[in-house]
Amino acid sequence: MRQLFEVASTCPETRARAGILHTAHGSLKTPVFMPVGTQATVKTLTPHDLKDINADMILANTYQLYLRPGLDIIQKLGGLHKFMAWNGPILTDSGGFQVLSLGHLRQINNDGALFRSHIDGSEHFLSPELAIEAQEILGADIIMVLDECPPYGERKAYIKKAMERSHLWAQRCRQRHNKENQHLFAIVHGGTFIELRKQSVEFLTSLDFPGYAIGGLSLGEPKDLTYSTLEATTHLLPDDKPRYLMGVGSPEDLVECVAHGVDMFDSALPTRLARNGALFTYNKRCNIRNSRFKDDERPVDSTCDCYTCRTFSAAYLHHLFKCEELLAYRLATIHNLRFIVRLMNEIRCTIIDGRFPQFREDFLSNYQPADAEVREEQKKKWLDARSNKHIAE
Amino acid sequence: MRQLFEVASTCPETRARAGILHTAHGSLKTPVFMPVGTQATVKTLTPHDLKDINADMILANTYQLYLRPGLDIIQKLGGLHKFMAWNGPILTDSGGFQVLSLGHLRQINNDGALFRSHIDGSEHFLSPELAIEAQEILGADIIMVLDECPPYGERKAYIKKAMERSHLWAQRCRQRHNKENQHLFAIVHGGTFIELRKQSVEFLTSLDFPGYAIGGLSLGEPKDLTYSTLEATTHLLPDDKPRYLMGVGSPEDLVECVAHGVDMFDSALPTRLARNGALFTYNKRCNIRNSRFKDDERPVDSTCDCYTCRTFSAAYLHHLFKCEELLAYRLATIHNLRFIVRLMNEIRCTIIDGRFPQFREDFLSNYQPADAEVREEQKKKWLDARSNKHIAE
Numbered sequence: 001m002r003q004l005f006e007v008a009s010t011c012p013e014t015r016a017r018a019g020i021l022h023t024a025h026g027s028l029k030t031p032v033f034m035p036v037g038t039q040a041t042v043k044t045l046t047p048h049d050l051k052d053i054n055a056d057m058i059l060a061n062t063y064q065l066y067l068r069p070g071l072d073i074i075q076k077l078g079g080l081h082k083f084m085a086w087n088g089p090i091l092t093d094s095g096g097f098q099v100l101s102l103g104h105l106r107q108i109n110n111d112g113a114l115f116r117s118h119i120d121g122s123e124h125f126l127s128p129e130l131a132i133e134a135q136e137i138l139g140a141d142i143i144m145v146l147d148e149c150p151p152y153g154e155r156k157a158y159i160k161k162a163m164e165r166s167h168l169w170a171q172r173c174r175q176r177h178n179k180e181n182q183h184l185f186a187i188v189h190g191g192t193f194i195e196l197r198k199q200s201v202e203f204l205t206s207l208d209f210p211g212y213a214i215g216g217l218s219l220g221e222p223k224d225l226t227y228s229t230l231e232a233t234t235h236l237l238p239d240d241k242p243r244y245l246m247g248v249g250s251p252e253d254l255v256e257c258v259a260h261g262v263d264m265f266d267s268a269l270p271t272r273l274a275r276n277g278a279l280f281t282y283n284k285r286c287n288i289r290n291s292r293f294k295d296d297e298r299p300v301d302s303t304c305d306c307y308t309c310r311t312f313s314a315a316y317l318h319h320l321f322k323c324e325e326l327l328a329y330r331l332a333t334i335h336n337l338r339f340i341v342r343l344m345n346e347i348r349c350t351i352i353d354g355r356f357p358q359f360r361e362d363f364l365s366n367y368q369p370a371d372a373e374v375r376e377e378q379k380k381k382w383l384d385a386r387s388n389k390h391i392a393e
Numbered sequence: 394m395r396q397l398f399e400v401a402s403t404c405p406e407t408r409a410r411a412g413i414l415h416t417a418h419g420s421l422k423t424p425v426f427m428p429v430g431t432q433a434t435v436k437t438l439t440p441h442d443l444k445d446i447n448a449d450m451i452l453a454n455t456y457q458l459y460l461r462p463g464l465d466i467i468q469k470l471g472g473l474h475k476f477m478a479w480n481g482p483i484l485t486d487s488g489g490f491q492v493l494s495l496g497h498l499r500q501i502n503n504d505g506a507l508f509r510s511h512i513d514g515s516e517h518f519l520s521p522e523l524a525i526e527a528q529e530i531l532g533a534d535i536i537m538v539l540d541e542c543p544p545y546g547e548r549k550a551y552i553k554k555a556m557e558r559s560h561l562w563a564q565r566c567r568q569r570h571n572k573e574n575q576h577l578f579a580i581v582h583g584g585t586f587i588e589l590r591k592q593s594v595e596f597l598t599s600l601d602f603p604g605y606a607i608g609g610l611s612l613g614e615p616k617d618l619t620y621s622t623l624e625a626t627t628h629l630l631p632d633d634k635p636r637y638l639m640g641v642g643s644p645e646d647l648v649e650c651v652a653h654g655v656d657m658f659d660s661a662l663p664t665r666l667a668r669n670g671a672l673f674t675y676n677k678r679c680n681i682r683n684s685r686f687k688d689d690e691r692p693v694d695s696t697c698d699c700y701t702c703r704t705f706s707a708a709y710l711h712h713l714f715k716c717e718e719l720l721a722y723r724l725a726t727i728h729n730l731r732f733i734v735r736l737m738n739e740i741r742c743t744i745i746d747g748r749f750p751q752f753r754e755d756f757l758s759n760y761q762p763a764d765a766e767v768r769e770e771q772k773k774k775w776l777d778a779r780s781n782k783h784i785a786e
Contacts (some may be wrong), residue, residue, distance in 0.1 A: 040712065044719045047702070069712040076688050077708055086706045218453070294462065295469050298431065311478045315470055319433065319462040326437045329719055 004183050005030075005242045005263075006208045011356045015234060015261035018351040021057075021242060023089040023141035025081065025367035026180040030242065030263040033254065033340050034091060035271060039064050040074075040084040040335075043271055044330040047086045052307065053338045054345075057089040058143075058265040062134050063098035067117050067124075068329055071137045079139035091266070092140040093246075094131040094173075096147045097215075107147065110168055136179055144213065147171040147187045152219040159191040159216075165204045166215075174207050185244060187215040190192055192225050194232045201236040212237050213244040214262075218253070227256060234261035251280060252369045255360055260345050270340050271340045274332035278319035280339040284368040288332065293318040306338035307331075397603045398423075398656075404749045408627060408654035411744040412633060414450075416534035417574040418474065418653045421449035421463040423635065424651045424740055426642065426733050427484060427659040432457050433467075436664055437723040437729075440479045445700060446731045447738075450482040450534075452659040454493035455527050460510050460517075464530045472532035475503045484659070485533035485660055486548075487524040487566075489540045490608075501541065503561055521565035537606065538566040540580045545612040546650050552584040552609075559608075560596045567600050577603040578637060585610075585618050594629040605630050606637040607655070611646070620649060627654035632712040644673060644736055645762045648753055651740050663733050667725035670714045673732040677761040681725065686711040699731035700724075 002022045008029075009018040019030040035042045035050070036056045041107045042050060048059065060080060066072070075133065078089060096113070099105060103115035103124075113126030120251040128146045135143035150159055166189050177184045186209040190196025204212065214233055217226050235241055243261045248254065249267025257265070270280070279289045281301040286293075286302065298310035300317060308317070308331040320328035350359040395415045397766040402411040402434060411425040428443070429437045430451045437444060438553070443451065458464070470476045473483060489506070492498060496508035496517075505520030520782040521539045528536035543552055559582050568579045583589025607626055610619050623638065630636055635656045636741065642660025651656070663673070670681045674694040679686075681693065692702035693710060701724040713721035735736065743752040 039716045040709070041718050041720045044723070046700070046720065047704070047725075068716060069708070073688050073708060073712070077690055077706060083706070083709055083712075087710070284416055295466050297470055307439070307441070307650065313470055313476070315462070315466060316433070316476055316478070319466070320477075321434045323461060326433050326719060326722055328432045330723070331435070331439075373650055 001136075005240070007240065008099065009352045011259075012354070013357045014360065016258045016260040016347070016351050016356050016360075017261065017263065019242065019263055021089070021263075023057075023183075025087060025089045025141050026056075028089060029348055031127040031254075031344055032056055032264050033249065033270075033344050034059045034264065034266040035337055036061075036266055036268040037084070037086075038268070039068070039284045042333075044326075044333045045337075049307075049330075049334060050086070050088075052335075053334060054341050055088075055161040055337060057091060057175050058086060059091045059093065060084075060138070060140065061095070061098060062131065062138065063095035063103065065092075065138060065265065066095060066134050066238050070133055075137050078139070081139060081157075089142070090138075090140040091142040091244075092138050093146065094144040095126055096131070096169075097246075099126055100149060100335050103352065105327060108165075110165060112146070112169075113148075124266045128169040129176045131175050132176045132184070138184065142211065143177075143187055144185050145170040145187055147189060147215055149189070149216050149219075150191065152191070152216075154191065156191075156193055157197070158190075159193060160196055161351050162218075163191075163196055163200055163212045167200070170204060171255060172331065174209070182364055183210045185211040185242075186211060187211050187213040187246070188233055188237070189216045190233075190314045191216050192221055192229045194229065197229065197233045198236060201233065205236075205238060209241070211242040211264075214247050215246050217245065218247045218267075223253075226253075227260065230257060230262070231260045234385060237261075243305075248341070250369065251340070251362060252367055254340070254343060255347065255363050258351075259356075259360055270336040271333050274336040275329045277328070277332065277359045278370075279317075279332055280336050285370055288314065288317050289321050290318075300335060301339070304335065304339060304340070306335050307334040308338075398633070400633065403437045404652075404744050405679070405747070407652040407753065408624075409651045409749050409753075410654065410656065410742070411741045411742050412635065412656055414657075415646040416450075416484070416576070418480060418482045418534050419449075420742055421482060422474050422738075423656040425449055425646075425657050426647065426663075426737050427452045428658065428664060428730055429454075429659055429661040430477070430479075431661070432461070433473060435726075436668065436727045438730075439720075440477065442727060443479070443481075443711065443730075446727060447598060447734050448481075448730060450484060452484045452486065452509055452718075453477075453531070453533065454488070454491060455531065456496065457490035458485075458531060459488060459527050461482060464527055468530050472490070472530070474532060477673055481773050482535070483531075483533040484535040484657075485528050485531050485537065487528065487537040488519055488715050489524070489562075490542050490639075493542060501558075502607055503558060505539070505562075506541075521562040522569045522702065525566050526570045527579070527711050529575065535576045535578060535604065536570075537578050538563040538652055540581055540582060542612075543584065544581070545584070545609075545614045547584065549584070549586055549589070550581070553585060553589055556582040556584075556589055556593055563597060563602075567602070576603040578602055578606050578635075580608040580639070581608040581626055581630070582609045583626075585622045586659045587747065589623065589628060590626045591648055594626065598629075598631060601636070604635040604637060604657075606639050610638065611640045611660075616646075618651065619646075623650060623655070624653045630654075642733065643759060644733070644758055645763065647683070647736060648740065648756050648760075652749075653745075664726050664730040667729040668722045671763075672710075672725055672726065673729050676759050678763055681707065681710050682714050683711075690768075693728060694732070697728065697732065698735070701728040701731075752768055 131146035244264035249269040297313040546694040636658035689707040
């Protein structure tokens with residue numbers, strides 16, 4: 001079988017690299033951002049829209065699909081690709097993260113996790129072997145080991161224990177996994193403790209996985225700590241394997257984490273922000289509900305080539321959001337995802353051309369991240385909005 | 394200026410006819426069904442989707458757009474076509490119907506209607522002249538006179554009074570109207586009283602409008618009464634002018650009302666049903682939430698050529714509806730509208746080929762309308778769902 005990953009070009013100053021990922025459903029260029037299609041749909045979009053945006057690879061959630069529609073249904077319908085009519089590459093997570101964050105965890109031990117469904121309260125047990133079997137049925141191109149992801153701020157002893165359990169599970173997943181056209185990635189843990197990260201990398205690389213994810217970051221810790229932990233971790237990972245940072249997706253984080261050597265990203269942030277009316281532009285994200293857009297004839301971002309910006313004024317989007325029209329969420333999602341896809345393309349081009357350090361500097365000095373206070377407020381709004389299923393994710 | 398309407402073919406047995414409507418934004422074939430784009434968007438769809446469905450002409454609501462975003466905004470943005478990026482024909486209603494059904498009517502007299510906005514309670518006054526001015530600003534290809542549309546079941550004296558006021562308003566609209574590229578249609582009233590309908594047709598045709606709508610039907614009266622009133626009314630209308638039946642859109646009604654000589658239709662029914670998971674098929678409408686679809690690999694309608702049926706299984710749609718995923722509403726809307734567009738095409742072809750009477754018979758004997766009880770229940774559900782803005786309209 002063809003090798004999963006090749007590095008095409010590396011930045012001489014930073015650790016950024018441009019690569020190619022070869023999967024059973026096509027090859028794609030890295031660094032890559034994967035839109036999140038939790039329930040076998042990237043919210044509001046068809047596969048046609050995703051192709052139009054040039055999204056290369058998407059992520060789906062094993063936990064959600066296991067509970068609804070159920071693996072038997074997806075199996076009968078010919079697997080996840082066919083079920084959702086997406087013939088490009090897919091990555092599925094193992095379900096571990098959602099069991100702990102969404103499910104009502106009853107018990108966790110070395111055997112696995114006993115939890116109640118967040119949908120109907122039914123009881124389920126997830127073991128490393130079952131996580132692999134579930135992902136085999138779904139049929140994604142890249143699948144993940146089962147892991148226990150503790151929240152940020154836990155004591156070191158707890159983080160260590162969870163890490164060791166994740167190691168045990170990773171080993172069992174590795175043993176259970178045998179489908180040649182699916183690549184199983186390990187997940188490095190250890191919270192923000194560099195010593196633990198080192199242990200985790202050592203253990204997991206000794207098992208020789210085709211790719212390594214970095215879990216347990218972007219969970220509310222300060223950004224500096226994310227970056228420093230990430231840097232220390234990627235330094236230890238093999239250069240010839242893809243590195244996947246889970247749950248990261250803000251423009252500034254993408255640029256910065258590529259500089260630390262990350263090849264793959266996923267996050268619900270760009271799509272969730274879109275449904276909340278927060279749209280990316282080259283220098284900041286803006287709130288389309290703001291009254292300054294009510295008669296703005298220009299597109300949201302005049303430098304953008306997405307369907308939304310090519311077709312509609314900011315005033316029209318403002319109107320749709322004010323009216324809570326369903327089309328609003330879709331047009332905003334198209335724009336935000338296209339923004340991220342273009343950003344990743346630009347990052348890649350500048351790595352290849354040797355301009356990445358300058359690009360990184362320029363981007364980060366121009367782009368004004370939502371400040372901590374705004375982010376806190378948005379997080380609160382999001383939590384409040386969870387009762388409104390259309391917006392939350 | 395080119396004549397608005399030509400009759401291309403008539404059915405020798407029924408009163409059905411195939412025609413062509415020439416507007417400033419293109420010509421289209423009749424009989425035509427116009428999807429409803431209340432707030433400058435056919436809910437969930439882009440103009441691109443509408444073209445893909447082959448929708449020829451859409452309807453937008455003056456009342457809604459007057460209140461939000463406001464006529465000044467749409468004027469500044471270059472008119473409704475440009476605002477919503479739809480370059481095909483548009484018809485706007487006058488706002489009269491919504492003032493009475495949605496707005497909080499304060500007072501109505503021969504001058505016009507004083508009402509409160511259903512959005513913010515602000516007070517507004519709508520006169521025949523203002524209705525025309527508003528529609529001139531919107532810039533639709535066909536515009537409507539202001540009318541007073543009383544509910545079904547009112548006393549004859551009340552219906553007569555409203556009709557006479559509508560006549561007065563129609564005359565004033567006619568006087569005020571002067572844009573050559575906009576065609577102003579009259580609206581025939583008189584409830585289910587044939588004598589009043591006759592008076593209304595006589596009065597309005599004496600003013601010589603380019604087209605005639607039939608208002609005040611499909612307001613909850615029994616279907617037989619709809620059909621008999623319609624038949625009596627269309628018999629009186631001139632043959633060389635288009636006839637537009639307002640608010641009708643179920644498959645069986647479309648076939649039957651074409652047989653009575655109607656050329657144009659609009660209704661929110663197909664799109665609203667879609668958002669509720671009720672999908673048209675050749676022999677009935679089905680509820681995609683029904684568990685019999687949960688593992689159905691076939692498309693919702695295997696005879697359908699829409700994007701939804703070409704791309705997805707009924708099981709996938711069932712899953713999206715169960716999860717309340719936004720994509721569900723869009724895929725269902727695409728299907729229901731495409732079903733209606735294909736039905737209208739087929740009606741037209743059979744009129745031209747001389748097969749319409751047979752087609753009508755076959756269709757009506759195969760197609761099982763939602764029975765009165767189901768319809769009542771759906772109406773109740775719809776009323777309940779009005780708090781959920783995404784579904785109601």
